Amino acid sequence: xxxxxxxxxxxxxxxxxxxxxxxxxxxxxxxLAHTTxxxxxxxxxxxxxxxxxxxxxxxxxxAEFKLVLPFLVGGPLIEGVTLGPVGFSVTxxxxxALAAYRTVLLLLVAAVYVRTTPVRESRAAIQRTVPGKxxxxxxxxxxxxxxxxxxxxxxxxxxxxxxxxxxxxxxPVRERMRLLAIGGLNRAFRRAETLELAVxxxxxxxxxxxxxxxxxxxxxxALALAAGLLVVAVV
Amino acid sequence: xSAETQQVELIGDEVVxxxxxxxxxxxxxxxxxxxxxxxxASPTSVTLQVLGVFMAGLLLGPVWGxxxxxxxxxxxxxGVPVFAGGSAGFGELVGTTAxxxxxxxxxxxxxxxxxxGGFGIDADLxxxxxxxxxxxxxxxxxxxxxxxxxLIVIGKLSVKAAIxxxxxxxxxxxxxxxxxxxGVVRADELSAT
Numbered sequence: 001x002x003x004x005x006x007x008x009x010x011x012x013x014x015x016x017x018x019x020x021x022x023x024x025x026x027x028x029x030x031x032l033a034h035t036t037x038x039x040x041x042x043x044x045x046x047x048x049x050x051x052x053x054x055x056x057x058x059x060x061x062x063a064e065f066k067l068v069l070p071f072l073v074g075g076p077l078i079e080g081v082t083l084g085p086v087g088f089s090v091t092x093x094x095x096x097a098l099a100a101y102r103t104v105l106l107l108l109v110a111a112v113y114v115r116t117t118p119v120r121e122s123r124a125a126i127q128r129t130v131p132g133k134x135x136x137x138x139x140x141x142x143x144x145x146x147x148x149x150x151x152x153x154x155x156x157x158x159x160x161x162x163x164x165x166x167x168x169x170x171x172p173v174r175e176r177m178r179l180l181a182i183g184g185l186n187r188a189f190r191r192a193e194t195l196e197l198a199v200x201x202x203x204x205x206x207x208x209x210x211x212x213x214x215x216x217x218x219x220x221x222a223l224a225l226a227a228g229l230l231v232v233a234v235v
Numbered sequence: 236x237s238a239e240t241q242q243v244e245l246i247g248d249e250v251v252x253x254x255x256x257x258x259x260x261x262x263x264x265x266x267x268x269x270x271x272x273x274x275x276a277s278p279t280s281v282t283l284q285v286l287g288v289f290m291a292g293l294l295l296g297p298v299w300g301x302x303x304x305x306x307x308x309x310x311x312x313x314g315v316p317v318f319a320g321g322s323a324g325f326g327e328l329v330g331t332t333a334x335x336x337x338x339x340x341x342x343x344x345x346x347x348x349x350x351x352g353g354f355g356i357d358a359d360l361x362x363x364x365x366x367x368x369x370x371x372x373x374x375x376x377x378x379x380x381x382x383x384x385x386l387i388v389i390g391k392l393s394v395k396a397a398i399x400x401x402x403x404x405x406x407x408x409x410x411x412x413x414x415x416x417x418g419v420v421r422a423d424e425l426s427a428t
Contacts, residue, residue, distance in 0.1 A: 004316065021313075021325070028329040032389070065322050071331050071390070071401070078396045095391040103330040103390075110324025114314035122313035137254055141306035144258035145265065146315045152259070152266040160270070173272055177415045180270065181286055184263055185294075185425055192259040196252050204251055206244045 005118050012054035012116045016215050017125040019222040020113050023050075026229035027109050031102050033233040040101060047105045054112045061111035062104065072100035119146045124210040136206055144195070152188055159183040253295070257303035260291045264307050264339075265317030277404035282319050285378060285409060288339045289371055289416040292346025294425075297354050300343035308336060334385020338378045346374040364417060371413040379405070 007013075012020070031043045051058055080093030119142070127139035159180055163169070168176060215223075246254075264287025271280040287307075291300040307317055308328065316323040318336070328336060348354060349370035350362050362370075379402045386397035419425065 005314065024325045028325065032329065035391075066320060071386070074400060075331065075386070075390050075392050075396065078400050079393060096396075099389060099391040100331060103326070106326035106329055107322075107324065108326070110326030114324050117314060119314060126309065126313065137250075137302070138306065138309055141254060141258045141261070141302070142310045142313060142315065144255065145262045145306055145310040145317065148259055148262040149265045149310075149315060149317060152262050153269060156266045156270060174411050174415060177272070177283065177286065177411060178418060180283070181290070181415055181419050182425065184266065185290060185419065188259045188263040189256070189425065192252075192256045195259070196255045199255065200248060200251055203243070204246045206246055207242075 004114065006115055008055070008116065010054050010116065011218065012050070012112060014218060015116075015222050016213055016219045017117050017121045018129060018213065019215065019219045019226070020117060021122075021125060022226035023222050023229070024109055024113055026226040026233065028106050029233040030229040031106060035095075035098050035102050037098070040098060040105070043102070043105050047108050050109055050112050054116050056108075056112050056115055058108055061108055061115075065107050072103060075100055119143070120211060121213070124213050127210060128213055133206060139210075140204075148188075148191065148195075151191065152184065155187045156180065156184050253299045254302070257291075257295060257299045258306055260287065260295060260300075260303045261307040261310060261317070263287055264291065264304070265310070265315065268317055268319050269321055271320070272408070274404065274408055277400075281405060281408040283412070284319065284339075285375075286412045286416060288342050288378065289346060289374060289412065290419070292343040292370065292374060293350055293360065293367065293416060293420050295343075295347065296351050296360075297344045297347030300347040301340050304340040304343040307339065311336075329389070331386060331390035332382070333389055335378060335382035337385070338381035341381070342374040342377040345377055346370045349373055360420065364421065367417045367420060368413070371416060375406075375409050375413065379409075 027043065027046065031039070034040075034042070051061075076093040076097040079096045080088045080090065123139045123143050123146075126142060127135050129135070130138055163171075163176065163179060168179070171179075264284055267283035267287045270283045272283075274281045288304060291303040294300075295303055311317045311323050312325045312328055314323045318327050319332075327333065347370075350360060350367055352362070352366075383394075383397045383402050386392045386401045387394060390397070392401070
């Protein structure tokens with residue numbers, strides 16, 4: 001995990017999370033609508049600008065997505081192979097290659113959001129954007145997931161280490177998955193019971209106190225950018 | 236100076252319990268996303284995420300299983316590192332493999348609805364093995380159908396490449412996960428559900 005929230009003083013750090021989410025969605029829509037060489041040159045320049053303003057190193061951000069890379073590189077390669085006379089057709093490989101490149105750009109833009117926005121602010125953004133109780137549940141749930149992911153990851157790592165120390169890696173894959181599933185679920189449910197009791201004792205309410213979010217003048221360019229990109233996506 | 240007062244409306248015990256379990260299963264699915272096993276049928280590796288989807292549907296039922304997977308996607312979108320290999324961000328939800336992710340809530344709802352025989356919230360899971368297998372088969376079909384659609388529409392792959400490279404090579408591993416899920420639910424090895 002190379003991309004996570006890092007406190008900082010850049011302009012992007014100080015923007016309202018809702019504005020940043022709007023920009024992300026608008027960039028994605030614009031890129032999806034214009035996956036042409038010309039369109040992608042534009043999105044590349046925009047992405048480079050966003051990376052520069054937020055002082056994010058693209059290489060570190062991309063390293064995180066290594067599990068998606070086989071799909072990105074493999075897709076165009078598989079597509080280009082022709083079977084009539086065996087060979088490689090560049091024309092066939094171009095559309096999936098453009099799509100793969102677009103995915104890389106969108107992953108970079110998303111990495112900037114992740115790096116500059118604490119999850120607490122994202123939670124507040126969710127609860128202030130999605131109306132009513134669904135929004136509250138979504139915000140609360142995301143908070144719980146954020147809090148318990150590292151704990152459960154540690155549980156799972158312990159299970160795997162313990163199993164490996166006893167030559168568990170020699171077992172068939174199915175058996176290893178079964179042991180991991182049972183161990184992981186038992187620990188998750190035990191933690192759920194404790195957490196349930198704890199939040200009930202603290203009187204979990206539908207209307208909690210959230211960090212204040214307010215659009216300021218510095219958010220105007222971000223919102224204008226999002227609106228502009230939406231227009232580009234539609235036209 | 237003015238004092239602000241507001242009524243506090245407590246969340247009911249039942250909702251709290253279900254929400255907490257849904258969030259913990261979403262977090263567990265995220266933790267499973269870091270666990271990779273080599274895939275014998277392809278150079279890519281398989282993660283255990285889908286096992287989390289299976290368990291959400293089977294253990295939480297259609298309603299809260301769906302909530303759990305929605306939480307998973309929302310958490311990933313705002314930057315909690317829960318997607319494959321610990322990645323995160325909205326980009327994954329519109330990227331080449333987005334179809335797989337969007338299918339998770341739908342698959343969890345489908346699995347729960349078949350296994351519990353409806354959308355009741357308070358039912359106990361006492362389905363026979365064949366129904367569990369049917370539920371997980373349907374869930375897997377939903378995940379890979381939508382995943383392939385994503386590869387074709389967003390990734391611009393041809394139908395053949397998407398089905399062979401993105402689906403068929405993963406099905407043997409999914410069959411193993413489904414067998415594990417049925418075994419876990421049937422064998423009563425879970426201490427608390």
